[in-house]
Amino acid sequence: MKALVKTEFFKLFTSLRTYLTFAIAIVLMVIINFGLYIEGESILAFLLQPLKEYFLVQGNILNGYLIAYFSLNTLWVHIPVLIIIVTAYIYSGEFENGTIKLLLSQPISRGRIMWAKFMTMVSYNLLFMVVLALFALIPAVMIFGRGDIMVLNNGVQFLLESSFFWRYGLAVLFAMIAMTAFSSLSMYAALYFKDTLTAILVSFGVLILHTLFQSFTFEVTSTWQNLLFSYHMSNWQLLFMTEVPWRQFGLSALFLTGFTAIFTVLSYNRFKRMNIA
């Protein structure tokens, strides 16, 4: 199994698209930081205008921590797309290149191949999120400094600087779980369509549909919210509330893990019984 995972990693990290996704994510971070460096003060002044009538806002509000939070918040659509470009390809790439025949004609069970690929996918997600988190945070702190955080998240939330790291760390971990759930969907689509582009389009289509339903405010649709993937995916933001609603946060993590489990089992069954004609 170890050898199999090693080969999957080797394939992943000898592929140009893997590095491109990292490069694009980093470039996006640079652009956000640069934009906020130029316009940040005026944007913040505009956002804080109503508050200033009631509060005396002191200190470095436009600090690196806020920028890091803002960066992750801004990229919630971009990150999943970047991630599934790689994760879908882990599976569909074998079909597109015809290497699936080479791989499956080796005396290894399909289950082991599937798990090796799954572990590679999860590892990539983790690595991507860690890199993203570091590039969102370190340059921002270097440019904008540190301070307490004031975020507009279900009202205005005031968070102490000392609580930032555990919130941010958990948010990254949660984002990793969310991205793995989304990757699992792309994994199933990749095994179903055997084509990366179709898998990306289908997965992204599901995300868009869920987001669309989430934006509906009719009474009927309000009960659906808990079943929407996008609703749970965005719940990393709960960590940036003064009082974290842990139950809701835990349920979202559980929902996403369940989502991953369902699509992993479906993918496993499909892959195991698939005829490679």
Added chain:
Amino acid sequence: MIEVSNLTLTYGVATILSDLNFTIPKGCIMGLIGPNGAGKSSLIKVLAGLVFPDNGDIQLKGECIEFRDLRRITGYMIDSPSFYNQLSGPQNLKLIQQINSKAGSTESLLELVGLSDVGSKKVKNYSTGMKQRLAIAAALIRTPELLILDEPFNGLDPGGYKDLWDIITKLNKEGVTLIISSHLLADLESHATDFMLINNGVLTMTLSKSELDATERLISFYFDSVLNPEQRQQFDEVSVKEWGEQHVVVLMKPESIAVFTKQLVDKDLVPINIKTQTILQQTYFKMSR
């Protein structure tokens, strides 16, 4: 060595392989023959564990196994070989070696297939022939007892073609059993020890090289002028299948061809060309029509 019985494969309503029963003797070179769409590649895919048959049993050395378990002792080269294009040939081999938890150098394999000087050139820049050679090396990584090659001569230049036959012969002498699917009938006939002819998913014919050699052939004699009645009489003692103005097709045993041709020459009836067709070729061409 391998005994397959009642092998049936369907895709939806289409029957691809229908109740195949055959034996692959140990140490043989089995020529798998059939026109396009006959089911050769599908049969190979079943034997490679890529496709699951609807029905059928397989015995390896007398022991019942699953079709996919055949991979333990088999190396495959399945139709157009594909590799990880971003890697070099040696890197691809290392990768396959790693998947199989094998250690050691792949140098000797690369040398065997004539790719020892490819260096770090990426597979995406390989010619078809180079990919074919690499596929052979990949199939040999596990030092297989059985080697299955699907159209291994596609894209090979004459040099590569000869090299590949040399490799096949060498491996066979070392005890490797081979199944080779190819359209190059004449070559298969001269190298293979056994033959299986498939058409429309049905096993039409199985025979050994000795049986093939003992079977009558269709011999076409071509002449540079129209045969007169006296010349035609020379063919009275053989079984004539077709009379043409300047050619005659007869059926005769292989050992009689030289003797009969000499008789014709002695009577000043010198053929300008002689073509022979084995029973395999006759059946194959009938199927292809």
